[in-house]
Amino acid sequence: MSVNFSPCVLIPCYNHGAMMPGVLARLKPFNLPCIVVDDGSDAATQQQLDNLVSEQPGVTLIRLAENAGKGAAVMRGLQAAADAGFSHAVQVDADGQHAIEDIPKLLALAEQHPVALISGQPIYDDSIPRSRLYGRWVTHVWVWIETLSLQLKDSMCGFRVYPVAPTLQLAKRATIGKRMDFDTEVMVRLYWQGNTSYFVPTRVTYPLDGLSHFDALKDNVRISLMHTRLFFGMLPRIPSLLMCHSSSHWARQSEVKGLWGMRLMLLVWRLLGRTAFTALLYPVVGVYWLTAARARKASQDWLARVRQQQPQAAKINSYQHFLRFGNAMLDKIASWRGELQLGRDVLFAPGAEAALDVRDPRGKLLLASHLGDVEVCRALAKIEGYKTINALVFSENAQRFKQIMQEMAPQAGINLMPVTDIGPETAILLKEKLDNGEWVAIVGDRIAVTPQRGDWRVCWSPFMGQPAPFPQGPFILASILRCPVNLIFALRQHGKLHIHCETFADLLLLPRGERQQALQNAIDHYAARLEHYALQSPLDWFNFFDFWQLPEIQDKE
Known part of the structure; x- marks a missing residue:
């Protein structure tokens, strides 16, 4: 049986109904099937999404009864992608901040490395809040410690291509955060599982009228607990993490002298x-x-x-x-x-x-x-x-x-x-x-x-x-x-x-x-x-x- 490269787009959406028409319009030239997961949005957003789906036959809408978090929405979408026979899912945020035009670059790398997680590596303009920028560097350092590697260049960008089967396999073996802790934790745990990440530089813009769901207290606590779990999860993995760095291709391996x-x-x-x-x-x-x-x-x-x-x-x-x-x-x-x-x-x-x-x-x-x-x-x-x-x-x-x-x-x-x-x-x-x-x-x-x-x-x-x-x-x-x-x-x-x-x-x-x-x-x-x-x-x-x-x-x- 062939391993067919069959990608779709996955958009978790929570109360971003006003931004969705523009996002779907920018996706249209790529002619990719699209799965939208409504993560318990309000009535107005639900109506907007219903209207969009009725107008665009290539879009599938999945609705969660109540808000479960971005991570839960993504995993529900990945399961739907697997059920529909897709091998990869391009996650795009519903707020329109991602450079959707870079999707071909991400997909080309995903086809070359079909079991890897392909992620955007953000290039920010002046619209990013300084607090977000400094917070990202704190996360970068923790991730480098948790993987004993500099391979994961950015674990917080939501613009990425998931290999569907390995990610669902991971979800069966490990409990992954369901909210703002999801993006980082799933990348680190995939790395531990043997599914490394490759990165594509991409521009990220924070819309002036953008809606943020980040809860300064609750989400910072979640992220701190996540890094604590990952740090202690890294300790027993130290030998395997040290051995897996940059596994040499067969022809690069020097022989043992003798x-x-x-x-x-x-x-x-x-x-x-x-x-x-x-x-x-x-x-x-x-x-x-x-x-x-x-x-x-x-x-x-x-x-x-x-x-x-x-x-x-x-x-x-x-x-x-x-x-x-x-x-x-x-x-x-x-x-x-x-x-x-x-x-x-x-x-x-x-x-x-x-x-x-x-x-x-x-x-x-x-x-x-x-x-x-x-x-x-x-x-x-x-x-x-x-x-x-x-x-x-x-x-x-x-x-x-x-x-x-x-x-x-x-x-x-x-x-x-x-x-x-x-x-x-x-x-x-x-x-x-x-x-x-x-x-x-x-x-x-x-x-x-x-x-x-x-x-x-x-x-x-x-x-x-x-x-x-x-x-x-x-x-x-x-x-x-x-x-x-x-x-x-x-x-x-x-x-x-x-x-x-x-x-x-x-x-x-x-x-x-x-x-x-x-x-x-x-x-x-x-x-x-x-x-x-x-x-x-x-x-x-x-x-x-x-x-x-x-x-x-x-x-x-």
């Missing part, structure tokens, strides 16, 4: 065998597990997602996950040295051998991933003389391990093509190889290190309970090459590597008029099959970074 340590371990393997290597692996991996905080957190988050779908996976832990990764390193080298044998150490899963069909003279594209050890398949194909598999690889990372591979198994570098060099000439070269009956392997689960033409060319697809970014490039390349496409995985199950293979598409077609939807469908299918196999062997998941995020903006720069 080239000579790798050589020593592999020398133990060659002299004393795999049993001695495995015994030495336990303390070495233990040190790495203790010091690699980001990778450890990514592993723990991954296994938590697995347990949500497979409660029986509760027995596995992130240390075992790291151990499996260490053993996979050995499998790579052993396969290229000819020490893994098909039928003894490596088996075909049911249907896999038929799907590969090495007797077929046509070239194929193999869609792989960082689930399991597909490099073993490439080694076996070369050593057994079945096929030549050309691998498009990311070359920015794992330089130490590549050096070890060159020393221990020089033939592993044969037919490797750095993915950063892909261009029209590369596509032509690949087409020639396919026409010669060779195979081409490319991973479909890693986005490019740098954006292309200033944009991250990704599609967001459901994966393990949350939308994740997948690269468009491998699937566009598959359509250009016009060849059979197979999915392939090599998973360690029951003490042996099992090769899983299935047909992905006889030809991956992206028709001109339906290209984006066809591309989304292809990536959705890939994500679904990746999840299927990942749940079969969760310790084979070797993406030790936050798979569900794009690189941070500062990384892009």
Whole structure:
């Protein structure tokens, strides 16, 4: 199922009937469905809203029996948005102070970061009361303390785009303030939940005849109590908040030093065998597990997602996950040295051998991933003389391990093509190889290190309970090459590597008029099959970074 970006507008309204015609008129050019929540307004405002709704078919009116507060009105509107199938809701205040013309900027950022809260970052003119301006800075400081981060630049602006599902999920887990404490608390708690915020500078004007609902005594007490709750809620979260800052994109992560340590371990393997290597692996991996905080957190988050779908996976832990990764390193080298044998150490899963069909003279594209050890398949194909598999690889990372591979198994570098060099000439070269009956392997689960033409060319697809970014490039390349496409995985199950293979598409077609939807469908299918196999062997998941995020903006720069 596609994660469709489907936004609407949400306006909480309490006695702002006179301002609403102007607000709706400014919204009209965007042709967005609009949900207005009447938060127990007076009779005059109710009549004005009824008249507006009768004149504008794109506006839905929800009426609360009594005034419950802005937060309650927003949450009621978000539930209505979810019921209507909307993925995001643009909250606009009813008093007309927001620069509604900036909605396209907010929505563009929301589409790029579909699980984030997108907020306006106010640029005030001289109309703002000085007391409001000073009060905002006090709140800013408290929010920075409560998140141990400067990421949340302004938590009080009501001009924002809510990701509907994550916000409703938060409301089920936590009690959020319903009045003037709502905007700040929901942003902080979403940040704690893993839904960060991005900001768009926007002008905010306080109308001269504006109606304020701020109660100096009651609302200041509410806000003080909110910050007290958030401060004490932050304390047990200190470790996770410190670890989550600016999670590095996979290609930015530097390796843990230890080239000579790798050589020593592999020398133990060659002299004393795999049993001695495995015994030495336990303390070495233990040190790495203790010091690699980001990778450890990514592993723990991954296994938590697995347990949500497979409660029986509760027995596995992130240390075992790291151990499996260490053993996979050995499998790579052993396969290229000819020490893994098909039928003894490596088996075909049911249907896999038929799907590969090495007797077929046509070239194929193999869609792989960082689930399991597909490099073993490439080694076996070369050593057994079945096929030549050309691998498009990311070359920015794992330089130490590549050096070890060159020393221990020089033939592993044969037919490797750095993915950063892909261009029209590369596509032509690949087409020639396919026409010669060779195979081409490319991973479909890693986005490019740098954006292309200033944009991250990704599609967001459901994966393990949350939308994740997948690269468009491998699937566009598959359509250009016009060849059979197979999915392939090599998973360690029951003490042996099992090769899983299935047909992905006889030809991956992206028709001109339906290209984006066809591309989304292809990536959705890939994500679904990746999840299927990942749940079969969760310790084979070797993406030790936050798979569900794009690189941070500062990384892009």
